[in-house]
Amino acid sequence: MTRLGFGGWFGLGALGLLVLVALAADLIAPGDPLDIVARPMLPPFTDWAHPLGTDQLGRDVFAAMIHGTRVSLLVGLAAAAGAIGIGIVVGTLAGFLTGWVDDVLMRVTEAFQTVPTFLLALAMVSVLGASTPNIILAIGISSWPQTARLVRAEILSLKSRDYVDAARMAGMRPLMVAFREVLPGALQPVIALVGVTVGAAILVESSLAFLGLGDPNEVSWGGMVANGRAVLRIAPHLVVIPGLAVALAVLSVSLIGDAFGRRLAPARER
Amino acid sequence: MTRHTGSFIARRLLQAIPVILIVAVGVFALLELAEGDAVDAFLAGTGGGDVAFAERLRQDWGLDQSLPVRFLIYLEAVFTLDLGYSVAVSMPVMQAIAIRLPNTILMMGSAILLSAALGSFFGGIAALKRGTPVDTGITVTGLVLNAMPNFWLGLIFIVVFVVKLSWFPLAGIATIDGPTDFLGRAADIAWHLVLPVLTLALTYMALYLRLMRGAMIETQASEWVRAARARGLPRGRIIRRHIARPALLPVVTMLGLQTGNLLGGSVVIESVFSIPGLGSLAYQAVAQRDLPLVAGILLAGTLLVIVVNLVVDLAYARLDPRVTDDRGRAA
Secondary structure, eight states: OOHHHHHHHHHHHHHHHHHHHHHHHHSSOSTTTTTTTTTOOTTTTBBBTTTTTTTOOOHHHHHHHHHHHHHHHHHHHHHHHHHHHHHHHHHHHHHOOOHHHHHHHHHHHHHHHHSEEEEEEHHHHHHSSHHHHHHHHHHHHHHHHHHHHHHHHHHHHHHHHHHHHHHTTOOOHHHIIIIIHHHHHTTTTHHHHHHHHHHHHEEEEEEOOOOOOOTTTTHHHHHHHHHEEEEEETTTHHHHHHHHHHHHHHHHHHHHHHHHHHHHHSSSSO | OHHHHHHHHHHHHHHHHHHHHHHHHHHHHHHHHHOOOOOHHHHHTTTOOHHHHHHHHHHHTTTOOOOOHHHHHHHHHHHOOOOOOTTTEEEEEEHHHHHHHHHHHHHHHHHHHHHHHHHHHHOOOHHTTTSSSHHHHHHHHHHHHHHHOOHHHHHHHHHIIIIOOSSSSSSSSSSSTOOSHHHHHHHHHHHHHHHHHHHHHHHHHHHHHHHHHHHHHHHTSSSSHHHHHHTTTOOHHHHIIIIIHHHHHHHHHHHHHHHHHHHHHHHHHHHTTTOOHHHHHHHHHHTTHHHHHHHHEEEHHHHHHHHHHHHHHHHHHHHHHTOOTTSSOOO
16 A cells, blocks of 8 residues: 555545545535525635635635535546446457457447547537436546447457466356456456546536536536636636636546556556 | 558548448437427527428428438438538538638647647656656646646636736637738737647646656667667767657557547637637537537537548658558558
8 A cells, every 4th residue: 555655645635535525515514505695705714604705696615615526526436437337348348249249339439439528528418408417427428438448458368368268168158257257357457547537527527517517506616617707807716716626636536546557557567 | 642541541531431420320319319309499599480380391301200211311411511500600500610610620739739749848858857856746747737627727827817917818819900911810810829729738738748758768768779879879869869759659649539638628718718619619509509500510520530530640650660551561
């Protein structure tokens, strides 16, 4: 564990803090963060009842920041989990079954990879409506190709190993061999991708929220930046603070992904 | 260009057709999923009409047919580049895209090149100074910049460089009553594009940084570098020709793959800086629920990524003399 390095520990610490804040949001900042609670445009650090001030409608920035953690983390983690899940299934099927199944699946993967990710998510949210489950679905569907490719490549290289032949000769059914013998070994490099995928999902969610396509019933950091843009000249902190939170979340996830990827690296060439 | 290049291009374009078909299927499915159909959207945007009129429009546009027939009609439209009519901008979708595309290409192209250039340069320095604080500093900076939301960085730049320092304009791609001569206009557009391109380039720089750094560390340890050192070549030349040049190859490959990401990023950046490009058109389409326009931009974006990947592959084949085309001939 000590080989995680400073970056890895910083990332874990920051992410842990964010998760705690998300879970304890109702305790730290009770009430609805979208409620109007004080006079508008209160500067930060002046009134300790509202430590970060209020926005142009009089909503508490601190409460919004705390509750925004939930949306960003939930969407980021759920969408990435979905994307990686789909990627693993597709990659395993393609790598193990080969033949025309592999061809078809790889064409579909290529198609999804060619479509600009954000445009696809944008189109899906536009068609399906802007609610949190739809956003998770849209981001998940646009991000699975990378994982699928990686898993497939790993499986193709692991398939010819002896222990796979042994399992087959012992009479295991092909799909069982795929999922029980080959897949666990193929998952190692996927761990390095997890950091990237979660980070990208958080960024896409905040971008969608910034464009006004977030869930209107939830507070999101991206939405806060969009809100602050209207008063950018006189209250830039309304833009700066939420953006810093997004950057921190993505940075911590990236650092964790990097650290775990490097920790597993000695066994492989990269 | 050898005569093999032509067949290389032709083969790649042929390989792209299944991808375009799958994307067309997907887009069609997306359009079908939406409530209402093209006629409803058209009537809603153009002032409405009675049921009889709607029915007649449906017959004219073939929307009253069964699903398979509708799909075939849609496919035919896509391949004849008739992407429908956009009520958001009151012109055919194809025309709207064609007007906005050059601005986005200009901005994106500059951003990709700047991003790759900055990333390669600093990645090279990080590789040469591996293990020193310079290396750590460069890597961390790249990581931090990559973690920032690009719209946030853009807004920060606006606060610093536009509001506080007044160095650059706030919005748009050209001054409204600005210079009309070619050079003057080009300079004006460049001035407007500095901040958006810089924002895009900085946020995507980290990838090239990491690639170049990793690749250069590998080539530094390679045999031909050892041989060059043994021959006593000057250090600068070794770095430039034997270490850096081969390390650029993964960077070039990544250029094509990043096009999709930058196209997505341009939606937000064009919104922040009010650049009239494809990205802001996409946002407008989504905001006004203009699905033919959204679908058209999806297809156009996909096509753009395919074309850029093709160009990048050609460039890569030029740069790497070891690469032969699919049939084993030098490309």
